[in-house]
Amino acid sequence: xxxxxxxxxxxxxxWTRRPVVPFLTFISPLTYFLIFGPVLSTLIPPVKVGEVSVxxxxxxxxxxxxxxxxxxxxxxxxxxxxxxxRSGMFExxxxxxxxxxxxxxxxxxxxxxxxxxxxxxxxxxxxxxxRFSLSLVGVLTFFTGVILGTIFFxxxxxxxxxxxxxQDTFNALLNFSMPPLxxxxxxxxxxxxxxxxxxxxxxxxxxxxxxxxLRAGLLNIFTDSTIFTILFFIVITFAICLASIIAFLRSxxxx
Amino acid sequence: MTYVVExxxxxxxxxxxxxxxxxxxxxxxxxxxxxxxxxxxxxxxTLRMLTGVIRPDGGVALVMGEDIQKxxxxxxxxxxxxxxxxxxxxxFLTVQDNLDIYxxxxxxxKQERLRRIGKVxxxxxxKDLEKRIVDTLSPGLMxxxxxxxxxxxxxxxxxxxxxxxxxxxxxxxxxxxxxxxVLSNGTTIFLTSHSMEEVExxxxxxxxxxxxxIITLGSLQRLKSTLPTTKVIELSVADINEERVSELKNALTxxxxxxGVCTAGALFLYVEDYLIADDIARTVTSSGFRIAKMISxxxxxxxxxxxxxxxxxx
Numbered sequence: 001x002x003x004x005x006x007x008x009x010x011x012x013x014x015w016t017r018r019p020v021v022p023f024l025t026f027i028s029p030l031t032y033f034l035i036f037g038p039v040l041s042t043l044i045p046p047v048k049v050g051e052v053s054v055x056x057x058x059x060x061x062x063x064x065x066x067x068x069x070x071x072x073x074x075x076x077x078x079x080x081x082x083x084x085x086r087s088g089m090f091e092x093x094x095x096x097x098x099x100x101x102x103x104x105x106x107x108x109x110x111x112x113x114x115x116x117x118x119x120x121x122x123x124x125x126x127x128x129x130x131r132f133s134l135s136l137v138g139v140l141t142f143f144t145g146v147i148l149g150t151i152f153f154x155x156x157x158x159x160x161x162x163x164x165x166x167q168d169t170f171n172a173l174l175n176f177s178m179p180p181l182x183x184x185x186x187x188x189x190x191x192x193x194x195x196x197x198x199x200x201x202x203x204x205x206x207x208x209x210x211x212x213x214l215r216a217g218l219l220n221i222f223t224d225s226t227i228f229t230i231l232f233f234i235v236i237t238f239a240i241c242l243a244s245i246i247a248f249l250r251s252x253x254x255x
Numbered sequence: 256m257t258y259v260v261e262x263x264x265x266x267x268x269x270x271x272x273x274x275x276x277x278x279x280x281x282x283x284x285x286x287x288x289x290x291x292x293x294x295x296x297x298x299x300x301t302l303r304m305l306t307g308v309i310r311p312d313g314g315v316a317l318v319m320g321e322d323i324q325k326x327x328x329x330x331x332x333x334x335x336x337x338x339x340x341x342x343x344x345x346x347f348l349t350v351q352d353n354l355d356i357y358x359x360x361x362x363x364x365k366q367e368r369l370r371r372i373g374k375v376x377x378x379x380x381x382k383d384l385e386k387r388i389v390d391t392l393s394p395g396l397m398x399x400x401x402x403x404x405x406x407x408x409x410x411x412x413x414x415x416x417x418x419x420x421x422x423x424x425x426x427x428x429x430x431x432x433x434x435x436x437v438l439s440n441g442t443t444i445f446l447t448s449h450s451m452e453e454v455e456x457x458x459x460x461x462x463x464x465x466x467x468x469i470i471t472l473g474s475l476q477r478l479k480s481t482l483p484t485t486k487v488i489e490l491s492v493a494d495i496n497e498e499r500v501s502e503l504k505n506a507l508t509x510x511x512x513x514x515g516v517c518t519a520g521a522l523f524l525y526v527e528d529y530l531i532a533d534d535i536a537r538t539v540t541s542s543g544f545r546i547a548k549m550i551s552x553x554x555x556x557x558x559x560x561x562x563x564x565x566x567x568x569x
Contacts, residue, residue: 003328006359010345013356017347088340095306095336095414096360097328252309 003098007106062214063187073153142217149210155244162251209233257320266313276467289458298447335410346390375403483514491548
């Protein structure tokens with residue numbers, strides 16, 4: 001456990017020292033919250049979620065936070081994995097008294113800490129600026145969604161990273177897949193408003209599951225369908241996390 | 256007898272290439288063992304298997320008597336590693352942070368960590384770099400930080416992969432001095448290098464690896480004893496092509512007192528006595544060549560290596 005904690009400390013220290021972090025953590029989502037959101041709210045009428053109508057900025061907030069979590073998993077965790085591999089740090093650490101599992105665990109712990117910290121700050125801001133009405137169950141649901149979403153995103157990307165050792169290919173894959181993933185999710189539209197086959201795509205898009213999880217917590221709306229979505233996502237997350245651990249432990253992860 | 260490091264038939268196969276093929280050797284406690292070979296010979300792959308970073312496809316790597324793949328972290332607690340890549344540092348953090356994190360990973364308590372950090376910063380003369388961000392350092396300075404880091408834990412066994420790569424001559428000599436000094440504490444050092452000078456200066460026993468196979472192993476004296484004599488005349492001839500080298504080689508081989516000729520860029524002539532130099536000069540000029548350079552010297556590890564390399568190419 002000492003090794004895991006030392007590696008977690010390392011991850012967090014690197015995260016706080018990277019100049020790109022403040023931008024990704026706060027400035028980028030703030031532009032959505034403070035500029036695009038209010039502008040879009042004046043253009044787009046309130047959206048119905050279950051039986052409740054909510055302001056458009058409130059509706060898209062879970063989507064913005066989910067995109068932020070995804071970015072954090074990519075930038076702060078996965079990119080450092082590539083950097084570790086490229087610089088020889090991964091090889092060096094594997095020669096130290098720490099296991100691959102400890103390395104992986106520290107990475108998960110660091111990503112979760114980072115996304116929880118980021119979303120907490122933005123959630124507080126949302127409460128002040130947009131007067132989100134939160135309940136204890138809602139907040140617990142929201143942070144469970146943040147933690148599971150982070151585990152899910154990181155697990156998927158770790159599986160890809162064990163197969164793709166070339167960072168350029170990985171970057172190309174991300175650039176190619178990110179926009180369709182975001183725009184075919186329920187980040188910006190309610191699934192009821194989407195035409196077929198987009199509605200079906202949105203329903204199977206993993207991003208939508210995280211967004212709906214956070215949305216349920218943030219808006220405190222729990223219908224039968226949201227509860228099913230949450231339970232399904234929990235099962236999927238555990239399965240993909242297990243697969244990523246196995247893939248990572250089997251891979252030598254060297255360049 | 257339990258060796259500190261023991262490779263038994265190590266093998267590593269990558270797609271289309273056998274990087275390490277049936278490599279076996281052992282390293283005693285308190286010894287500096289050198290694994291010497293050209294780039295791509297399999298040195299780093301061997302070291303990676305010995306440190307448990309990669310799994311061998313065959314054979315077993317024993318460290319302190321235990322299979323490193325199955326050993327728990329207690330064995331790795333006793334070893335230190337300097338990887339080949341000088342960038343293997345936390346680039347966004349300071350030198351101090353790098354050493355501190357490594358100390359934490361090794362489980363050193365804070366006070367002890369600080370004491371040892373101060374000591375290695377002094378030892379490797381990088382105290383003034385303490386607060387510098389590693390990414391702003393030159394490759395040579397990064398290498399010094401890496402080496403300082405490996406010495407932080409006073410490990411029983413150190414694996415050094417091309418340790419002096421990128422170091423200036425002064426820093427290299429300083430490193431050699433430190434390596435020699437830790438031997439008195441009973442530290443064992445496994446060193447890979449392609450620098451003959453480094454291996455000759457430091458190592459008690461040497462294994463030469465080429466294309467994944469150990470081609471010779473023994474003490475420096477034993478390896479040198481495989482050469483025909485202890486005296487060498489190194490000869491460079493102007494304007495000569497490969498075909499005519501053989502012609503000249505044959506002419507020189509027939510000289511009385513000539514014990515062997517090796518061609519590797521220059522001609523390495525193993526002689527009974529340096530007085531043969533006159534005969535050599537005459538043979539070269541009478542064959543229609545011009546001498547560019549002729550040096551007489553004692554044999555070195557490089558001669559052993561070149562002779563082995565030539566044999567393999569033949």
